Amino acid sequence: MKKGQLEMVGLVIIVILLLVGLVIYAVLNKPNDTESKKEESIRANNMRNSILLTSLCNTQTKYAIQKCNEDSSFAGCNTDCKAYIETEIKNMLTQMLKKGNNPVSDELYNLKVTFESGSETKTLYSIGSCKKGITSTTDSVPSSVGNYRYSFILCD
């Protein structure tokens, strides 16, 4: 091989090494969201649990939702139960997500309650407009007439 050719080969090797280095850097420097997602996931699950187990309409929220859906004579809320439950859940979420005196946007969360009976699935509540975020595990509560599913998305 001539000297010029050797120099060219050396240059090509350096360029290849540089490219390899850049690729390794890009891979290592990729933002690692796993842990912050893990933290948010714990938060989302805690929030969903707190909402569903809090006392509302003389029972716990998840049972209030069931009774309001199944029993037309349910008077635990002393008013239109569906509207009351929706307002109170919004209130709970606002209080939990509040930081200082800043207002809490409903884009930060979405609590969805669906009711499955046979092959039919009905969305009872969809509170908040968050679409893509950290999703909590779905809680499923069976009742005598169907199955209630509670899922929560946090966009905070």
Next chain:
Amino acid sequence: MFIRQLKKSKKGDIQIYSTIFVLLVFFLIMAIGLIFYLKAMKTSVINSAQEIAIDKFSLLLNTVITMPELRYSFHGSQSEALDTTKLTSFQTLLNSNKLYYQRYFGKISSIEIQQVYPQADEVLCTEKNYPQCSKWVIYSNGDKGLVYSTSILLYYPQEDKYKIGKIYIQAQ
């Protein structure tokens, strides 16, 4: 003869310059590589630190909310809520077993719990004003470190009601 020497020295000079230039480029490439590597290392260390902090806080939170001294239980069955009567009387227990709890909480600087739903004015709970209060200082040992907070469920046995609270754990 003089001209030949001059020509030789010029050729030598060029070779020296060429060597210096090659070395400069080599060190430049090395420096760029080192900067990239250090940046990547820094990101990796920051990620690891975040990972450790989150794991640590999750563990601390779990340590606190699973304490039988604070957790609500009914006929031996543990609930997911903290018993507010236990929270209120915990200070007395803490004062009589200070060393034990200092070792138990380890690097925790403070633990505070605040009722957030239904919304209530911030009043510190004591055995005298409970349940007309909304905040508990469970543990306080300085004011150092990061604060981690999450939602928890509070149980009020007198009313047989569950309310929402937020727990703030500060740890080094």
